Structures are given as C-alpha cells and as structure tokens.
Amino acid sequence: xxxxxxxxxxxxxxxxxxxxxxxxxxxxxxxxxxxxxxxxxxxxxxxxxxxxxxxxxxxxxxxxxxxxxxxxxxxxxxxxxxxxxxxxxxxxxxxxxxxxxxxxxxxxxxxxxxxxxxxxxxxxxxxxxxxxxxxxxxxxxxxxxxxxxxxxxxxxxxxxxxxxxxxxxxxxxxxxxxxxxxxxxxxxxxxxxxxxxxxxxxxxxxxxxxxxxxxxxxxxxxxxxxxxxxxxxxxxxxxxxxxxxxxxxxxxxxxxxxxxxxxxxxxxxxxxxxxxxxxxxxxxxxxxxxxxxxxxxxxxxxxxxxxxxxxxxxxxxxxxxxxxxxxxxxxxxxxxxxxxxxxxxxxxxxxxxxxxxxxxxxxxxxxxxxxxxxxxxxxxxxxxxxxxxxxxxxxxxxxxxxxxxxxxxxxxxxxxxxxxxxxxxxxxxxxxxxxxxxxxxxxxxxxxxx
Amino acid sequence: xxxxxxxxxxxxxxxxxxxxxxxxxxxxxxxxxxxxxxxxxxxxxxxxxxxxxxxxxxxxxxxxxxxxxxxxxxxxxxxxxxxxxxxxxxxxxxxxxxxxxxxxxxxxxxxxxxxxxxxxxxxxxxxxxxxxxxxxxxxxxxxxxxxxxxxxxxxxxxxxxxxxx
Numbered sequence: 001x002x003x004x005x006x007x008x009x010x011x012x013x014x015x016x017x018x019x020x021x022x023x024x025x026x027x028x029x030x031x032x033x034x035x036x037x038x039x040x041x042x043x044x045x046x047x048x049x050x051x052x053x054x055x056x057x058x059x060x061x062x063x064x065x066x067x068x069x070x071x072x073x074x075x076x077x078x079x080x081x082x083x084x085x086x087x088x089x090x091x092x093x094x095x096x097x098x099x100x101x102x103x104x105x106x107x108x109x110x111x112x113x114x115x116x117x118x119x120x121x122x123x124x125x126x127x128x129x130x131x132x133x134x135x136x137x138x139x140x141x142x143x144x145x146x147x148x149x150x151x152x153x154x155x156x157x158x159x160x161x162x163x164x165x166x167x168x169x170x171x172x173x174x175x176x177x178x179x180x181x182x183x184x185x186x187x188x189x190x191x192x193x194x195x196x197x198x199x200x201x202x203x204x205x206x207x208x209x210x211x212x213x214x215x216x217x218x219x220x221x222x223x224x225x226x227x228x229x230x231x232x233x234x235x236x237x238x239x240x241x242x243x244x245x246x247x248x249x250x251x252x253x254x255x256x257x258x259x260x261x262x263x264x265x266x267x268x269x270x271x272x273x274x275x276x277x278x279x280x281x282x283x284x285x286x287x288x289x290x291x292x293x294x295x296x297x298x299x300x301x302x303x304x305x306x307x308x309x310x311x312x313x314x315x316x317x318x319x320x321x322x323x324x325x326x327x328x329x330x331x332x333x334x335x336x337x338x339x340x341x342x343x344x345x346x347x348x349x350x351x352x353x354x355x356x357x358x359x360x361x362x363x364x365x366x367x368x369x370x371x372x373x374x375x376x377x378x379x380x381x382x383x384x385x386x387x388x389x390x391x392x393x394x395x396x397x398x399x400x401x402x403x404x405x406x407x408x409x410x411x412x413x414x415x416x417x418x419x420x421x422x423x424x425x426x427x428x429x430x431x432x433x434x435x436x437x438x439x440x441x442x443x444x445x446x447x448x449x450x
Numbered sequence: 451x452x453x454x455x456x457x458x459x460x461x462x463x464x465x466x467x468x469x470x471x472x473x474x475x476x477x478x479x480x481x482x483x484x485x486x487x488x489x490x491x492x493x494x495x496x497x498x499x500x501x502x503x504x505x506x507x508x509x510x511x512x513x514x515x516x517x518x519x520x521x522x523x524x525x526x527x528x529x530x531x532x533x534x535x536x537x538x539x540x541x542x543x544x545x546x547x548x549x550x551x552x553x554x555x556x557x558x559x560x561x562x563x564x565x566x567x568x569x570x571x572x573x574x575x576x577x578x579x580x581x582x583x584x585x586x587x588x589x590x591x592x593x594x595x596x597x598x599x600x601x602x603x604x605x606x607x608x609x610x611x612x613x614x615x
Contacts, residue, residue: 075471087538087577118471125484125522126578128591161469166480167521169576183479183512185519201474242582244540250582288539288577329581337543345539349576355519 002256003230005218005238006211010098016133018140021101027146029220033109034154037220042113046216048224050236055081055172055209056287056327057402058311067196068114069204076204078116080107080213081177082123085169087288087349088329091240092210094252096123096130099214100137104160106213108146109220111158114206118159122177125166134162169353173401174207176355187355188401211240231257235310239328241270245283246334248272257310261285262299264309265332278334281439282418285314286326288346289406291413292339293323319413335439339421340432343414344372350407361404364395368411375422378429385422389415453501459489463505475506479516482506483523492532493524521575529564529571531609533557534588537574540581549585549597550574556606569613570606 014020021027033042047062068076080103084092096103103121111119123131138160141147149157163181165171171180175189178200199205215237219227228236235257244250247265249272255264264270265280274280280295300307302321307313314325333342351365371388374380392408399405415422421437455463462485463478470477479502486502487494499513506513517523524532533553537546554560557570564571580586583595594605 084579085577088540088581090579090581090583093579120469124579125480125520126588163469163477164481164484165520166484166523167575168519180480181477182474183476183506183508183516185516201471201477244581244584245543250584252582284539331540331543331581333543342539342543345537345542349538352521352576 002254002259003238004254005227005230006095006099006102006214006240007252007254016098016100016137018101018137018144021099022144026101027105029105029217030108030112030146031152033112033220034152034156039113039115042109042220045219045224046113049215049219049227050224050234051212051215051219051227052234052236052311053209054211054215054239054328056086056289058325061208061212064196064208065110065114065206067194068206069197070115071204074203075118076114076116077200077206078107078111078114078119079174079177079181079200079205079207080119080121080210081172081174081207082121082127082210083165083169083172083177084127084210084327085124085172085353086327086329087346088244088284088331089242089287089327090244091242091252091328093127093130094242095210095214095240096127097133100133101141102214102217103134103210104137104141104146106216107160108141108151108158110206110208110213110216111160112156116206117157118161120181120200121160121162122171122181123162123164124171125164128164131162131164138162168355169349170355170401170403173403176401177207178205185355187357188403190400232308232310233312235312235325239309239325241309241328241330243271243330243332245330245332246275246278246337247332248275255309257308259309260299261307261309261314264330271330271332274332274334276334278336279439280332281335281337282333282339284323284329284331284333284410285309286324287329288331288349289409290324290326291319291322291409292333292342292417293413294417297321297417298323319409320416323413336436338376338436339414339418340372340376340425343411344369344376346410347372347407350403350410354403354407358399358404360395360398361407364391364404365407367391368407372411375425378425378433380422380426380429382423382426384426385415385419451495451497453486453490453498455485455489455505459485467506476508476512479506479508479513480520483513483517487523492528492530493526527564530569530613531589532571532573534573534575534578536576536578536580536584536586536588538577540577541584541586544584546585549587549599549602552599552602556602569610 051061052058171186176186180186195205301316347369351369356362392411395404396408425432466481467478503510503513561574585597586595
C-alpha cells in the first residue's frame with residue numbers, strides 16, 4: 001500500500017459531513033496556518049513541498065502563488081478550477097463528491113496565503129449534484145466558524161462561492177475560465193497580462209486545480225519538506241489517477257509516483273489487469289490530449305528502462321517515444337480497440353470544444369475530424385495520412401491557448417505509433433468495417449516526415 | 451409569452467447575484483440562465499433570455515452570445531427528460547455505440563430528436579467526466595452510469611412512469 005494523503009479517509013462513513021470530517025482531524029491545517037504561520041511562510045512551505053499543478057500542466061504551485069501582484073487597495077482572488085473536462089479525467093469529481101470539506105480546508109488556507117477574501121469554485125455545469133454537495137459543505141463550514149468574518153479570531157475573512165459552468169471544455173483553460181466567471185463566452189485571453197496581474201474583474205487572480213488545492217492540507221499539516229520526501233525527483237507527494245477503459249477495476253487511485261506503469265495496470269491494488277484477460281494494446285496515460293503510447297513504449301522507455309507513474313518517467317523520450325502524466329486521466333485500450341476510431345472520437349471532441357477564436361484550431365480541428373471520419377469509414381487515401389500530419393503540425397503552437405496543442409497531439413501520436421494501422425484501414429476499406437487491425441507491429445515507432 | 455420568476459426563484463437569483471462584487475452582476479449570467487432554463491420549459495426562448503437580461507441589467511445580445519456558446523443551454527424546445535449520452539473515447543471503447551443504437555431503437559428517435567409524446571429527447575454529448583463508470587448518460591441533474599441494455603430499459607420505464615402517473 002502506498003502513502004495516501006488525500007484519500008486516506010475517503011472510506012470513513014459520513015466523512016462528507018462536517019462532524020465526522022472534523023472528528024477525523026479535519027481543519028487542523030487552517031488552525032495551524034492562521035495561528036502559527038503567515039502568508040509568506042505558507043507560500044514558502046508550498047515551494048518546499050515541490051507541489052506541481054495537478055490539473056495537467058504541472059507548473060510549480062508555490063512559484064505560481066509568488067507571482068500574484070499585490071497592488072494597494074485592490075482585492076485579490078483565488079479561483080478553484082473544478083471544470084474537470086479532459087476525457088479520461090474524473091478525479092476531482094471523486095474528491096469533491098466524497099471529501100468536500102478537504103477542498104474547502106485547502107481553499108481557506110490557500111486564500112489566507114494569497115490574501116484573498118472572496119474565493120470561487122468554478123465547477124463544470126454537468127456536475128450539478130456536486131454543486132449541491134459543495135454548497136451544503138460551505139454552509140456547514142460557515143456555521144462552524146471556518147468561513148465568514150474573523151475566522152478563529154484572527155481577523156481573516158474568507159467566503160467561498162460555487163459558480164456553475166454550463167458545458168464547455170475550454171473553460172478549464174484559466175483565462176477562459178475567468179471570462180466565463182465574468183458571465184461571458186469562454187474565449188481564452190491573450191497573455192500577457194497573466195491572471196496573477198489582471199485576472200477576474202481585472203484583479204490579481206490565482207487559478208488552481210481542485211486536487212492541487214486539496215494537497216495544500218497535507219503540506220501544511222506535515223510541512224513542505226516531509227511532503228517532498230514522498231515520491232521521487234521533481235514528482236513529489238501523491239497524485240490522483242483516474243483509470244478507465246478496458247481494465248478490471250476502473251476508478252480513482254491515489255499513488256505516490258514511485259510505482260511502475262506495469263504495476264499500476266496489472267496489480268490488484270490498482271487497475272487489476274486488462275478486462276477479460278485480453279492483451280494491452282495502447283494507453284493514453286494523462287488525459288485525452290497527451291500522446292497515446294503502444295504497450296511496449298508504455299511499460300518501458302525507448303532505452304528499455306522501466307516506466308514509472310510520474311511526471312519525468314512518463315515524458316521520458318519526449319513526444320517521439322514518450323507521453324505525459326498530464327491530468328492523470330489514464331485510458332487503457334485492449335487488443336480489440338481501433339486506433340483510427342479512437343482518434344476520430346477525440347478529434348470530434350476537440351472540434352466540438354474549440355472556442356473558434358483562432359483559425360488554425362477552429363478550421364484545423366474540423367478538417368482533422370472529417371479526414372479521420374473518411375478513413376474510419378473506408379474512404380481514405382494514403383495521402384490523407386500525410387495531410388492529417390500536416391494539419392496537426394500547423395495547429396500546434398499557433399493558437400492563443402493550449403486547446404490547439406491538445407487537439408493536435410493525439411492525432412500526431414496516433415500516426416507516429418500506429419501509422420501501419422491507418423494504412424491497413426485505407427488499404428482494406430471493406431474488411432476494416434467489420435474487423436480489427438489487432439496488435440500487429442504496434443510496438444515499433446514508425447518514422448514520419450518531420 | 452412573457453416570463454416572470456416567482457418569489458422563490460427571485461430569491462435564488464438574488465442569492466446568486468450576491469456572490470459577485472457590486473456592479474459585476476453580469477457574472478451571475480451562467481447561474482441565472484440555469485435557473486431560468488430549469489424554472490420554465492427546459493429551454494431558453496428569446497423572451498426568456500430577454501427577461502434574464504433585464505434582471506441583470508445587461509443587453510439581450512450579451513445573453514444570446516453566452517447562451518449559444520455553452521452546450522447545456524437549449525435554444526430549441528426539448529422533451530421532459532433529456533438523455534445526454536456520452537460518445538467520447540473512453541465511453542466509446544467501453545461500448546457506448548451499442549447503448550446509443552439501443553436507445554435510438556427503443557425510443558424510435560435519432561440523436562437531436564424528441565419523442566412524439568414530448569417525453570424524451572436524445573442528445574449525444576462529449577465527455578462528462580464519468581469515464582470510469584462508462585457507458586453513461588446524464589438525465590437532468592444526475593448521471594446514470596454502467597449502462598447496459600437492461601438498465602436502459604428500466605431507466606426509460608422509470609421516467610415514463612413519472613409522466614403517466
């Protein structure tokens with residue numbers, strides 16, 4: 001059993017309610033932070049912890065916090081990004097649904113560290129029942145003196161509000177989220193200025209993921225240095241992984257980032273192996289936008305080293321032979337899955353979610369979907385593969401926000417590692433409609449023109 | 451048709467508006483549109499959007515451009531219950547295609563359509579964050595997960611029973 005810092009109490013009956021949460025040691029970090037520490041020393045602890053943003057980008061949280069501008073007389077805000085929408089990712093949902101007070105506790109400490117009095121949880125609109133759970137928890141916290149004016153007699157005021165989105169993946173991008181919080185379309189802003197300088201209502205704003213903010217609680221309780229001892233290298237602490245696809249035990253797991261990918265997939269403590277005793281074909285280890293890897297490159301790096309479930313190891317080899325830990329959305333595909341079809345559904349997703357501001361993304365995602373649709377349905381040509389490659393290259397890096405990259409990477413990786421499957425689809429237009437390419441040759445990365 | 455919130459709905463709107471700083475009431479637009487959609491017929495006719503604009507002291511166009519951007523706002527009439535079935539990667543590899551085909555067959559409608567009796571609308575949606583519990587669909591406020599054909603049958607019967615009662 002690995003160390004658990006976030007979900008250690010998740011199975012305690014009634015932990016969702018305040019009474020049990022408090023009895024189990026909840027809100028201790030607020031007492032420690034407000035009475036024994038000051039905002040600067042909290043930021044220092046978070047820096048020492050090595051905590052990296054758990055939403056997908058992995059940016060060091062302490063550093064992000066230290067960027068916040070502090071102009072005289074201008075309120076600052078903390079916004080919790082609960083717009084979890086990256087396909088394969090459902091960890092924040094689990095955390096909010098079962099441990100709402102853990103998130104609130106992290107929010108209060110973080111708000112104190114940033115000097116924010118009004119804090120918002122931007123939750124995706126579809127998580128409607130979780131909005132109710134959070135509001136109930138906020139009322140309980142308020143009734144017990146953890147929210148509102150003069151918390152613990154320290155003079156610190158903190159209010160937390162839940163803001164429900166309405167169905168838009170793009171609002172997980174922090175500036176689109178801010179626009180949406182202001183009651184507008186979720187169009188990402190051009191940066192600079194960064195939110196830390198001008199965020200919501202032109203005020204300095206920090207946007208952090210749910211899991212990141214929950215992790216502040218153990219960091220304060222145990223100290224940044226102790227937290228940093230868990231894990232390995234720059235992958236400190238624990239990470240929530242939401243595992244799905246063709247496995248025996250889909251679900252949310254907390255790992256300490258020292259276990260191997262093989263152990264994570266096959267051990268009974270985690271995924272419990274591939275469903276129906278089938279073979280592993282491929283995996284998207286960090287949410288749909290990160291590169292898909294064939295089984296061999298997933299379990300071992302290109303140089304034959306064991307691959308581990310952490311930031312560095314999963315990205316070993318760069319995009320040529322590696323992937324990313326990303327959001328921790330771990331999607332497993334068995335031998336019966338078709339890479340072309342899987343890539344098509346992801347391309348459709350990104351076309352649907354493109355906000356339409358930048359032409360490479362707005363037009364490119366539509367073209368990628370159309371071409372993949374054509375190949376999947378037996379009407380593709382070999383030239384279409386090169387055209388797809390060309391389109392994704394022209395999207396990547398050419399848009400205001402990372403949605404363009406997120407749309408380009410899955411297509412690029414599918415062609416990079418499974419070009420033979422695309423060619424088989426094209427060369428066997430009738431057969432490919434009723435049967436599957438299976439596992440042939442998938443282990444070797446195939447050269448594609450740069 | 452003109453729309454007016456009753457006292458409870460108005461109190462909820464005021465509670466939502468109070469979450470934001472003075473003068474920033476436009477921030478309450480998304481929550482207010484959810485409230486409006488849920489309070490009336492499950493969709494947002496122009497007159498209802500105009501009403502929301504007047505309540506938040508913003509221009510109608512500011513409401514239209516937002517309502518048309520977010521997938522949860524319905525700009526056309528819908529059935530009493532909307533089956534929003536996820537079709538993205540993780541659900542697809544877990545068998546959502548079969549579930550979608552089965553629902554179409556059982557309700558005799560295509561995606562985007564509403565049954566003649568006005569009870570069900572079928573909508574295909576993109577990832578709802580239930581990938582580990584796939585295949586799944588959202589109906590109203592809740593997620594119906596681990597769908598099988600048998601489960602779909604009982605869900606249809608369950609909702610149908612609420613209207614024939």
